Amino acid sequence: MCNDIGADGAEQISLSLQKNSSLVYLNLNGNKIGNKGGMCMAQMLQVNTTLQHLDIGETDLKIESLIALATILNYNRTLKSINVSRSVPQFQFANWMDEIAQHFANMLKVNKTLKQLVMKKFEMRDYGMHWICDKLLTNYHLLHLDLSCNRITRDGANDLAILLNRNNPLKILDLGYNRLEDEGAIILAEALAFANTNLQKLSIKSNNIGAKGLCALAEAMEQNSVLSNIYIWGNRFEEEKGCIAFKKLIDNSRLKQENTDVKPYVVDGKTYLSELTCDITMFYYWQPVHGDGVLNTLIEAF
Numbered sequence: 095m096c097n098d099i100g101a102d103g104a105e106q107i108s109l110s111l112q113k114n115s116s117l118v119y120l121n122l123n124g125n126k127i128g129n130k131g132g133m134c135m136a137q138m139l140q141v142n143t144t145l146q147h148l149d150i151g152e153t154d155l156k157i158e159s160l161i162a163l164a165t166i167l168n169y170n171r172t173l174k175s176i177n178v179s180r181s182v183p184q185f186q187f188a189n190w191m192d193e194i195a196q197h198f199a200n201m202l203k204v205n206k207t208l209k210q211l212v213m214k215k216f217e218m219r220d221y222g223m224h225w226i227c228d229k230l231l232t233n234y235h236l237l238h239l240d241l242s243c244n245r246i247t248r249d250g251a252n253d254l255a256i257l258l259n260r261n262n263p264l265k266i267l268d269l270g271y272n273r274l275e276d277e278g279a280i281i282l283a284e285a286l287a288f289a290n291t292n293l294q295k296l297s298i299k300s301n302n303i304g305a306k307g308l309c310a311l312a313e314a315m316e317q318n319s320v321l322s323n324i325y326i327w328g329n330r331f332e333e334e335k336g337c338i339a340f341k342k343l344i345d346n347s348r349l350k351q352e353n354t355d356v357k358p359y360v361v362d363g364k365t366y367l368s369e370l371t372c373d374i375t376m377f378y379y380w381q382p383v384h385g386d387g388v389l390n391t392l393i394e395a396f
Contacts (some may be wrong), residue, residue: 095149096124104131106209108138111145121142121149123177132159139166139173146172151212157190164197175210175238177190183217195222203229203237210238223250227257234263236331240374242270258285263292268374270299270325279307286321293321297374299355300328308336312343323353327369337365339370 099107103369111117127135132155135148155163160181167173181194195218198211216222223246230236251274257264274282279298286293298311308326315321331337341358343349351357356367 095121099125101128101130105134108134110136110365112141114250115144119147123149123151126308127153129156129159134164136166139170143172146174151177160194161197164201167201171207174349177212179212179214183259188371190221192216196225199225199229202233206235212240214268215243219242220250224253227253230257238266240268242268244272246272248278251281255281266295268297272301274301275303276307279303283310283314287317291320295323295374297325303329305336309339312339323354327355331367334346334365337367341365
């Protein structure tokens with residue numbers, strides 16, 4: 095990852111992987127392989143039957159290669175995780191991001207092996223979210239969905255709540271850096287409190303959520319005994335009620351300190367929250383080999 099591999103290099107890698115029978119993890123994140131390189135990766139997935147994890151996020155993919163990848167995943171039966179984050183925006187095409195979301199959603203309806211899908215920085219809006227949630231209603235295999243850094247609002251949260259109410263098998267959901275606000279958070283909280291018993295980790299960082307939404311989420315955690323990790327930093331903590339709600343969760347050991355990204359403290363009788371360096375994906379560019387932090391975060395849910 096983060097080397098200087100271009101389209102020609104990606105082509106050579108894809109050709110070699112068409113004959114390879116041992117490699118299971120390929121990370122090209124940050125290499126500018128472009129549309130041509132993405133098409134080569136799609137061609138490789140038609141033939142390769144051993145690769146399980148493919149990270150081609152931040153590689154300047156475009157509509158053609160993304161649609162090709164989604165189409166191939168209708169038939170590929172070995173890939174367990176794929177990262178296609180931050181495609182090149184193509185504003186000359188109307189609703190380009192929604193068209194891509196539709197193709198990936200249709201893929202999710204039939205794919206039975208993919209466990210993790212990462213679509214960060216896609217400019218995805220509520221319409222694309224609707225498509226994905228609708229097709230996930232019949233998908234019982236995807237466990238980790240990352241839609242952070244998009245343009246999802248309360249309407250998208252409403253579609254997601256329908257999915258959560260059906261108790262979809264999703265275990266990890268990242269909605270950080272969207273625009274859910276209080277209304278979206280309350281909608282999700284209601285689904286988590288009374289219907290869902292599978293989701294374990296939720297990130298809603300930087301979603302412009304205020305005290306009402308934070309209190310609703312805290313109350314949902316009181317009701318839901320399965321949800322163990324929640325990440326909320328970057329929201330609006332100016333009202334003390336939201337801070338107090340999460341302080342109670344931590345003080346009562348309902349929420350372990352290592353399972354969230356905030357830590358409460360009190361100054362002059364008023365409760366505040368400070369940031370901790372915790373996240374759904376703790377280790378990406380490196381991973382510890384000693385101590386309590388030894389995790390395989392990519393496949394721990396699988």
